[in-house]
Amino acid sequence: MLKDLRISVIGPGAMGESIIGGLLRQELVAPEQILGSDPHEGRLREVQARYGVQTSHDNVAAAQWGQIVIFAVKPQQLKHVLLPLRGALRKDALVISIVAGATISTFATALDHPAVVRSMPNTPAMIGEGMTVWTATEEVDAQQRGWARTVLSALGHELFVDNEHYLDMSTALNGSGPAYFFLMMEAMIDAGVHMGLSRRIAEDLVLQTMLGSVRYALQSGMHPAQLRNAVTSPGGTTSAALSELERGGLRTVISDAIWAAYRRSVELGK
Numbered sequence: 001m002l003k004d005l006r007i008s009v010i011g012p013g014a015m016g017e018s019i020i021g022g023l024l025r026q027e028l029v030a031p032e033q034i035l036g037s038d039p040h041e042g043r044l045r046e047v048q049a050r051y052g053v054q055t056s057h058d059n060v061a062a063a064q065w066g067q068i069v070i071f072a073v074k075p076q077q078l079k080h081v082l083l084p085l086r087g088a089l090r091k092d093a094l095v096i097s098i099v100a101g102a103t104i105s106t107f108a109t110a111l112d113h114p115a116v117v118r119s120m121p122n123t124p125a126m127i128g129e130g131m132t133v134w135t136a137t138e139e140v141d142a143q144q145r146g147w148a149r150t151v152l153s154a155l156g157h158e159l160f161v162d163n164e165h166y167l168d169m170s171t172a173l174n175g176s177g178p179a180y181f182f183l184m185m186e187a188m189i190d191a192g193v194h195m196g197l198s199r200r201i202a203e204d205l206v207l208q209t210m211l212g213s214v215r216y217a218l219q220s221g222m223h224p225a226q227l228r229n230a231v232t233s234p235g236g237t238t239s240a241a242l243s244e245l246e247r248g249g250l251r252t253v254i255s256d257a258i259w260a261a262y263r264r265s266v267e268l269g270k
Contacts, residue, residue, distance in 0.1 A: 001150040002029050008066030010059055012036035012047050015098055016072030018125045020051055022154030037062035063088040068147055070096045075268050078102055082110035089113050094144045100171055101268025104137055104164055114139035117148045120167055120175045121155050130156035133170035172261035
């Protein structure tokens with residue numbers, strides 16, 4: 001699908017590097033097909049040494065070179081990055097954004113280029129276990145959608161949606177979602193230490209329990225409520241724990257947190 005295509009990655013930070021690594025790990029492209037562009041020499045040396053790809057300090061040259069141009073910069077850097085690139089892209093180029101909160105119109109207007117894919121990956125993409133939601137403008141043709149799907153699948157799982165509004169919602173769920181789980185892991189581990197377990201043992205117990213629970217949920221095909229009921233005996237330890245979680249408003253706190261992330265994603269887009 002990506003044979004002989006030139007791919008520019010503007011901003012090869014953690015997520016940009018994940019795309020580079022995923023594409024090469026799955027042998028979807030050769031190193032010489034990728035160009036990473038970044039103002040920091042040290043970062044470029046790291047990426048080049050690790051993957052053997054081409055590098056550049058010149059975003060304009062990178063934008064002109066790539067048939068697929070991937071933007072992986074921080075949201076606060078985006079305006080500064082886009083302004084010099086207006087009119088620089090090839091007419092047949094595909095733009096892929098993984099910038100949180102940045103709308104399709106932001107790219108299409110700033111670049112004067114209509115073929116734009118907006119996506120929202122998450123940090124498990126760094127090990128090829130990510131979940132990426134994406135959408136595309138009407139100007140992205142069938143072949144380019146195939147390119148986008150192939151690139152994003154290098155990060156793990158990908159899901160296309162036909163409405164850009166879903167991207168802000170997915171940002172609040174899958175984009176920010178890993179942080180919610182990490183916080184829960186941290187709290188559970190700290191509770192284990194407080195009870196008297198060593199931190200190493202508490203970490204092993206919590207991480208494997210969470211991993212196993214997710215795999216079980218995936219394989220069972222059952223609703224989470226069914227899975228929870230199956231391990232909750234009347235008057236038992238799980239019932240006591242769940243009663244405290246409900247009394248503490250866990251569901252409400254989680255819902256409020258996700259809504260806060262959603263509102264912030266919409267604000268970033270403005």
